[in-house]
Amino acid sequence: MVLEQATHYEAVIGLEVHVELNTNTKMFCSCAIDFGGEPNTRTCPVCLGQPGSLPVVNGKAVEAAIRLGLALGCDITPVSQFHRKNYFYPDMPKNYQISQYDVPICLGGALTVTTGEGDHRVGITRVHMEEDTGKSLHVGTSGRIHGAEYSLVDYNRAGIPLLEIVSEPDIRTAAQAQAYLAELRAIVLALGISDARLEEGSMRCDANVSLRPVGHTVFGTRAEVKNMNSIRSLGRAIEYEIARQTDLLTHGHRVVQETRHWDEDAGRTSTLRTKETTEDYRYFPDPDLVPVAPDAGWIEKLRAALPELPAAKRRRLVDDVGVGREQAATLVAIGLDGVLEDAVGAGAAAGEAANWLTNEVVAWGNEQDLEPSAAPLTGARLAELLALVSDGTLSKKLARQVLTGVLAGEGSPREVTKARGLEQISDSDAIAAAVDAAIVADPAAAQKVRDGNDKAIGALVGAVMRETRGQANPGLVNQLLRERLLSS
Amino acid sequence: MSLSTDDVRHVARLARLALTDDEVEALGGQLSNILAYAEKVGEVAAEDVPPTSHPYPLRNVYRTDEARASLPPEDAISTAPQAEDGRFHVPRIVGEEA
Amino acid sequence: MGELLVTKTAAGLRNLLDAGDVSAVEVAQAHLDHIEATDDQLKAFLVVMRESALTKAREVDARIADGAGAGLLAGIPVALKDIFTTRAVPTTCGSKILEGYRPPYDATVTSRLDAADAVLLGKTNMDEFAMGSSGENSAYQLTTNPWDLERVPGGSSSGSGAAVAGFQTPLAVGTDTGGSVRQPAAFSGVVGAKPTYGRVSRYGMIAFASSLDQASPFARTVTDAAWMLEAIAGHDPMDSTSIPEPFPNLREGLEAGVGGMRIGVVREFFESEGLEPGVRDRTQEAIQRLSKLGAQIVEVSLPHAVYGVSAYYLIAPSECSSNLSRFDGVRYGLRVDADSAEEMMAATREAGFGAEVKRRIMIGTYALSAGYYDAYYAQAQRVRTLILRDFAAAFEQCDALISPTAPTTAFRFGDKSDDPLAMYLNDIFTIPASLAGTPAMSLPAGLDEKGLPVGVQVMGPVLGEQVMFRVARALEAEIAFDPTPRGPNALELG
Secondary structure, eight states: OHHHTTTEEEEEEEEEEEEEEOOSSSSSSSOOOOSOOOOSOOOTTTTTTTTOOOOHHHHHHHHHHHHHHHTTTTOOSSSSSOOEEEEEOSSTTEEEEEESSSSSEEEEEEOOOOEEEEEEEEEEEEEEEEEEOEEEEEEEESSTTTTTTEEEEEESSSTOEEEEEEESSOOOHHHHHHHHHHHHHHHHHHHSSSOOTTTTTTEEEEEEEHHHHHHEOOOOEEEEEEEOSSSSHHHHHHHHHHHHHHHHHHOOOOOOOOEEEEEETEEEEEEEEGGGOOOOOEEEETSSSOOOOOOOOHHHHHHHHOOOOHHHHHHHHIIIIOOOHHHHHHHHHTTOOEEEEEEEEHTTOOOHHHIIIIIIIHHHHHHSSSOOGGOOHHHHHHHHHHHHHHHHHHTTTHHHHHHHHHHTTTTOHHHHHHTTTTOOOOOOHHHHHHHHHHHOOOOHHHHHHHHOOGGGGGHHHHHHHHTTTOOOOOHHHHHHHHHHOOOO | OOHEEEEHHHHHHHTTTTOOHHHHHHHHHHHHHHHHHHGGGGGGGGTSSOOOOSSOOOOOOOOOOOOOOOOOOOHHHHTSSSSSSEEEEEBBBBBBOO | HHHHHHSSSSSHHHHHHHHTSSSSHHHHHHHHHHHHHHHHHHHHEEEHHHHHHHHHHHHHHHHHTOOOEEEEEETTTEEETBOOBTBBBOOOOOGGTTOOOOOSSSSSHHHHHHHHHHHEEEOOOOSSSGSSSSSSSOOOOOOOOOTTTTOOSSSSSSSHHHHHHHTTTTTEEEESSTTTHHHHHHHOOOEEEETTTTSSTTTTTTTTSSSOOEEEESSHHHHHHHHHHHHHOOTTTTTTSSOOOOOOOOTTTTTTTTTEEEEEEEEETTOOOTHHHHHHHHHHHHHHHHHHOOEEEEEEEETTTTGHHOOOOOOOOHHHHGGGGOOSSSSSOOOOOOOOOOOHHHHHHHHHHHHHHHHHHHHHHHHTTTTIIIIIHHHHHHHHHHHHHHHHHHHOSEEEEEESSSSSSOOBBSSSTTHHHHHEEEEETTTTHHHHOOOOEEEEEEOTEEEEEEEEEEEOOOOOOHHHHHHHHHHHHHHHOOOOOSSSOOOOOO
């Protein structure tokens, strides 16, 4: 009975995503945005909340908000306002956050996300502008807020512009949530308005998760889950939360409305604060700021100048360039679609080039702990590398070594091949001695091949390749071995 | 509108004021009187009257995105009641268990 | 020479300085000496900046000697309400919570006065965070009224008004949120002029009610007030609510008179309960004088003005409850130690704020809280719209409005301090123009039967400072008020 009930719940998930903009200056003052650096060196009377200081809106941040809104298919609000969200917290210099409330700059858009189960539409409720808070360093035994003896506050981050993107509760699975976040991130990157790094907090995602019996339209009680630092951890946190709530409901318990903290190491969520202690924010229009009323001309100019967005790019890669659907999605997600197109333009085969980018370059990124898009590889060089493979100069294995050299800044594929002495040996005379030696060294294998066991030839090929430090053309080695063992 | 002692305490908590019992007592009456007078705003101005938040209606006041010098670091924390390593000191923050 | 110099107006000092009859140092010295002689009784100043004033005066003298052009205010002493930030100079806003606070920056008003080569004498006392109508809410000292030392100077710009009335300075800057310059000007027999909201930058002016606060000059003459306003007004990119249009030259047409102008008398203000006969009589006389000078007097109505005080006492506390949140013991000012951040903040604010400030924070917090916003704050903002429309309609019928500034003359210390509401009602005539954001000024209209100054208020339309000053100047010339405090309890000028 209990289990049967459990299988009938569905998850209702909405995401709130914060994106830190990469403007030159903060949202309301002219302090430079520059990460790292000594504490409180990127501060001024405004972002320190000094008495008498006043905010002035960064026009570039408004532009970024409008561009994101347009990319998400939102309506741009003719007249929107900044509100104050009042609550006391030491990392908030004024003890209110300037945000937007009932009239945000963008309303009502949508994103279509693709998972293994197909396409799914997720509504966007709103996009609004606000300012970031400072950062507290908790001093004491644990280094965490709980149990700290005291805290030290750095306001360098205070006032950095944020866009908050709120989705409709249209998401049903962890995979959809991950796809949504990945797609939103790709759009933000395409627009160039943020570096959108989840690991470093320039993109942050909170998930509202609730369950309801399948077929019901009323929402269940939700928990807000915070502190997911990657797309992967968003998926894990939602899976965990669905399981936790399913367990509660199937055992006749209730879900408590609260904010929960995702612990990546422990792989679970725990209570951060319950609704009883949440604040009454006393929103009201900020009297220090005037309405944002972008005129239609500006909006249309921004619309016309939007870059090609990820969905359109993927479509074009598949339809016009000839890349597979999955590879197209990966290339766009990791920002290597431009390199691919350049490579194809320089004569590379689309599928082959895509393979190299999605396998080798991604692996390089993992090794270097860098975004794949940070790879110093042009489309022209990738095309050159592939040409060296197809004309027999390099084996695939050697080509990988050459790519490593190219990515390490050693030059073009041709230069690296030469400098490292990696040309494939395709001269039968040069390989003949090694072939003969291999047959002599492993008579058993040679006999098996003679007896018709074709697989046994692998051991002999391997021996030749070892002997030639991988440079022998494997096709030629194969051919010479067969000539010697089978043709007599 | 009459404010109970509990109302006053609730508002004082929102406003971060550690009021004394005497103050809570006195404020209950005073706030009730003032709000009773202020409530006269309800006698006029129907829903169709738009609210005015700025007497002089400006719109679209923006700054160019050009950085200017921040405060010298010693100035930034010069006003701090207590500082350590260039940061503002606060006693332990409770209420959240992150 | 010293006593003579302090009785001069800014315009009079300008003539002496330009003619080389007197140096800026002598002018500064005379005023500093006079402050020293009188401030034990007046208690107008929280900080006297003797050294920096004399240094500035020497610079100005050198510049004048070099033949480098000197601006209107060059070498003229000014005093600043302690609500304006002054870099590295104590700025308390009249509150214990900012005791010892030395701001890391100058307010725009501060730097504009400095750029105009005015000589800053010091920072003046005020009701804590500009909340009050008597000056009695200062956390530091009680400024007295130079006309009667047992009476209040008015507030919240108590020190700035008293300093000008007591000849400690020819010019001072105050701030007017609901009458905080006009009412003390009326109580002390000087001129106080609030421009259109947005004319003077609020950057560096510690916020009380952001949508109402306006820096405003005090002077002993209308002309001096015009000079000062010109020096501090004008667009400031650091204040988003600053009006981009250039500020007009007020001296032009100042003496043009009121012939042919239509002056509106606000009917409701004369029907007000609590309007003292002396105030009513002096105001009526002023109206007759304008008529005699060739103005046409018309009766106008501001039907929603009676709701002004109600709306004001929701809007101003709501904004202040949020504006004053930043005083929490973390970044500046007082800190009362406690075990946790939350307790530290609450204890600091409890100890650092006075009774009136706490009262307004409480009203505002309540008015903005869940479930009450629509009935209180939003509704008050709608009433504000009606008052704005009232003014717009009135200014279709006339060029300027005239009314009493305050219903009473200066009252005795303690008379109203037990009844917050009675105190609030002293702002009944000044609040409507604050809510409408329109310019309004007070000038002395004579004395009441107690020998205390009465102020009359002249109001202009939005951006109509030129018209307002012209009417005020014509009236001033006709009234010919002697600003020297006199009477049995008056300040002894020495």
